[in-house]
Amino acid sequence: MKRRRKTAATVGGAAVLASIAALVAVGGPASADQPQAAGAEAVLQQQAVLHQVSDKLAPSPAQAGRWIADGTLNVAVTSEQEAARVRQAGATPKLVSRSQAQLDELFAKVDKIATADRAKGLQSWGIDPVSNKVVVRARGAYGGLSGLGDGVQVVRTSTTFEQQAGEVHPGDPWWPGSETYCSVAFPATDAQGNKHFVTAGHCTNDANQAAYGAINQANRIGTSNVGGSRSINAREGDMGVVAVTEAGWTLSPNVNTYGSPAVTVSGSAEAIVGDAVCHSGNTAPKWECGTVTAVNQSINYGSVTVDGLTTTNACSEGGDSGGAWLRGDKAVGLHSGGNSSCVSGDPGNSIFQPINEALAKWNLTLLTGAPDPGGDTQAPTTPGNPRSTGTTSDSVSLVWDASTDNTAVTGYEVYNGTTLAASVASTTATVSGLTADTSYSFTIRAKDAAGNKSAASSAVTARTQPGGPSGGRTFVNGTDFPIRDYQTAVSPIRSTATGKAAAQLKVIVEGNHTCLEDLNISLVSPAGRWYYLQRAGGNSCHPLPASKTYNVPAVGSENAAGTWNLRIGDNGPGDTGTLTNWSITL
Numbered sequence: 001m002k003r004r005r006k007t008a009a010t011v012g013g014a015a016v017l018a019s020i021a022a023l024v025a026v027g028g029p030a031s032a033d034q035p036q037a038a039g040a041e042a043v044l045q046q047q048a049v050l051h052q053v054s055d056k057l058a059p060s061p062a063q064a065g066r067w068i069a070d071g072t073l074n075v076a077v078t079s080e081q082e083a084a085r086v087r088q089a090g091a092t093p094k095l096v097s098r099s100q101a102q103l104d105e106l107f108a109k110v111d112k113i114a115t116a117d118r119a120k121g122l123q124s125w126g127i128d129p130v131s132n133k134v135v136v137r138a139r140g141a142y143g144g145l146s147g148l149g150d151g152v153q154v155v156r157t158s159t160t161f162e163q164q165a166g167e168v169h170p171g172d173p174w175w176p177g178s179e180t181y182c183s184v185a186f187p188a189t190d191a192q193g194n195k196h197f198v199t200a201g202h203c204t205n206d207a208n209q210a211a212y213g214a215i216n217q218a219n220r221i222g223t224s225n226v227g228g229s230r231s232i233n234a235r236e237g238d239m240g241v242v243a244v245t246e247a248g249w250t251l252s253p254n255v256n257t258y259g260s261p262a263v264t265v266s267g268s269a270e271a272i273v274g275d276a277v278c279h280s281g282n283t284a285p286k287w288e289c290g291t292v293t294a295v296n297q298s299i300n301y302g303s304v305t306v307d308g309l310t311t312t313n314a315c316s317e318g319g320d321s322g323g324a325w326l327r328g329d330k331a332v333g334l335h336s337g338g339n340s341s342c343v344s345g346d347p348g349n350s351i352f353q354p355i356n357e358a359l360a361k362w363n364l365t366l367l368t369g370a371p372d373p374g375g376d377t378q379a380p381t382t383p384g385n386p387r388s389t390g391t392t393s394d395s396v397s398l399v400w401d402a403s404t405d406n407t408a409v410t411g412y413e414v415y416n417g418t419t420l421a422a423s424v425a426s427t428t429a430t431v432s433g434l435t436a437d438t439s440y441s442f443t444i445r446a447k448d449a450a451g452n453k454s455a456a457s458s459a460v461t462a463r464t465q466p467g468g469p470s471g472g473r474t475f476v477n478g479t480d481f482p483i484r485d486y487q488t489a490v491s492p493i494r495s496t497a498t499g500k501a502a503a504q505l506k507v508i509v510e511g512n513h514t515c516l517e518d519l520n521i522s523l524v525s526p527a528g529r530w531y532y533l534q535r536a537g538g539n540s541c542h543p544l545p546a547s548k549t550y551n552v553p554a555v556g557s558e559n560a561a562g563t564w565n566l567r568i569g570d571n572g573p574g575d576t577g578t579l580t581n582w583s584i585t586l
Helices: 014-026 040-056 080-089 100-116 355-361
Strands: 063-069 072-077 092-095 122-128 133-138 152-156 173-176 186-189 195-199 209-214 218-224 231-234 237-244 276-280 287-300 305-312 324-327 330-338 350-354 384-391 396-401 409-416 419-424 428-431 439-448 460-463 474-477 481-483 488-495 504-513 519-524 530-534 547-553 562-570 577-585
Touching (some): 063 100, 100 122, 100 133, 237 350, 287 350, 350 355, 384 439, 419 428, 481 488, 488 577, 504 519, 504 530, 504 562, 530 547
Parallel strands (some): 072 092, 133 152
Antiparallel strands (some): 173 209, 209 218, 276 287, 287 305, 409 439, 439 460, 474 577, 488 562
């Protein structure tokens, strides 16, 4: 069954203001027939200001989560010293008894038990920063966690979560083959400028499936899950990609608000507890708003458990799967599921997969709005100090210093000579598909949401390595990836090796980090199969060795060719590091 849904919003857009106004007026999810309120625009503007405060407030081991409530950014802290720092930054400290590290350790224990007991009515589990506890939702009585103390709270619920099943707009319907419809999340492009849209993984589970824009397999858009490597519906997440290939189809950043003025997507962002968000999807009421109730939750859908999802109190129904979620005019997620009804008073009715993970996994660039005539015309500053951080026989990895802008830099374009080679959101890129033992010259340009582009950077020259013997089986990515608190670094390697992978995969990880015990290190194959190299855990910290080798038994059916991803997730506060290089021998 494919069920999910989406949304979008922008400050000043009539559709958003009406929905948020209704949310403010009634203190809950908004319906399409509720009136517009004068304070709606102020709510969105205030929310944007609070996120600016949050972005500037550096994380600390003495913090244990953030949320928005009563027009304030609240930060859980474990010391008076940290409380003073939070106040100075313009946020409100809330003194709590458990640190983030203690909550993470408690969550790991809950996750182990809940994963084994999910058939016993467990619906979701995750950290709640407001109560400073790990909250578990269960249908009926459940006592399996009683031995973990008062840091775990079991909440009874009566609902069941399930995954819901011209021009491409966020919120439009689409049909996977002959199956029931899903919804479009957000259009995006790859480094070569090819057109795609991201949607739910459970909508794209079939490889190379035709995608249509109308019922009864009419008006074909393109192909879903090309090659079988562009869909995930597992612990990693619920996300997939549809390639828009048919003539006549174009992409639009304007959200389908079903009768209200379209909202234009300006970029992507992360959501926190208390954020006002909206979504657009193909099932009534089609446009719906609510509030984020929890982030980074593990959701039990019955047939699959998915980690890292965000829950809201907005309602949704079947057919909304894959649709667009927004915070203001920023894309925040792809609709994943819910209880497929609008049950009043039951938090967590609708669930979404954070969008940035999907964009990063498949190296896609979100489609954003065109320049506003008469608006922002100032270009970003020129990217500085471009340099190569590593080469292989067919790729060059680059890094550069960030540009600045009067509003915000939204991404960078990397040129191989005069040809666009990559479009990225960060200050690193790997250009692949090059010829061995050949010199290349690269430049970088920054861009902003209005479409202004900087002057080209100074050129950086790099030479690919000589080609190895025929059938070479070792591949390297030398690009630096920062390892940050509560974030996941994803580094890809494209293998051109033929045939099946070796029975034993050899992975060498090079870098630095102050606490190896905080790290989850995983290898994801081109087929989407996960190999866990290391799991976080432990009461003490030891540094990540400069070079660490993992030997992993491979599944016999694993093909060697394609993109292999190394994922390093930092699950603790106050530690930093960098992945500097990794290799895989296939």
